[in-house]
Amino acid sequence: MRKMLPGNINPRQMKTMMKKLGMQVEQIEDVQSIVIKTPKGNWVFDEAEVTVMTMQGSTSYQVTGTPHFEEAAVEIPAEDIAMVAEQAQVPPEKAKEALVATRGDIAEAIVKLSSP
Known part of the structure; x- marks a missing residue:
């Protein structure tokens, strides 16, 4: 007696079996x-x-x-931009660029802007 493998079942038979099982x-x-x-x-x-x-x-x-x-796009709060701009003594636009590049890491942004 030969077993039927799942690959040998035609789609109609499979659908009927699944319906009987409540699927x-x-x-x-x-x-x-x-x-x-x-x-x-x-x-x-x-x-x-x-x-x-x-x-x-x-x-x-x-x-x-x-x-x-x-x-996901990094959302940079205005307070973070202002803090980095003040600490690194750079314009807000540069502070925002640094924060985006460091994915919002304030300390890393300040160090990056303060480095020569």
């Missing part, structure tokens, strides 16, 4: 992009395939694709 699977069509936001930045999936699976009242989403990471 529903569907594809979300025409997905343009998926973005997963984190404090450090965003994972962006362009042209992703998304499969929705519902089983026993629980829904899961499977995302397939190749993501790229986009670092």
Whole structure:
């Protein structure tokens, strides 16, 4: 007797088996992009395939694709710019540039601007 491997089951049989198990699977069509936001930045999936699976009242989403990471823009408070400008004795624009380059690290920005 020959065993059937999962790869040998036709899609209709698979769908019938899944329905008997209480599983529903569907594809979300025409997905343009998926973005997963984190404090450090965003994972962006362009042209992703998304499969929705519902089983026993629980829904899961499977995302397939190749993501790229986009670092979060650093938000520099005006007080930090003023403090660095004052301490390093530079214009606010230079202080902001240094803070952006050091990802908001005030001490590092001051040292960077104070170094010859």
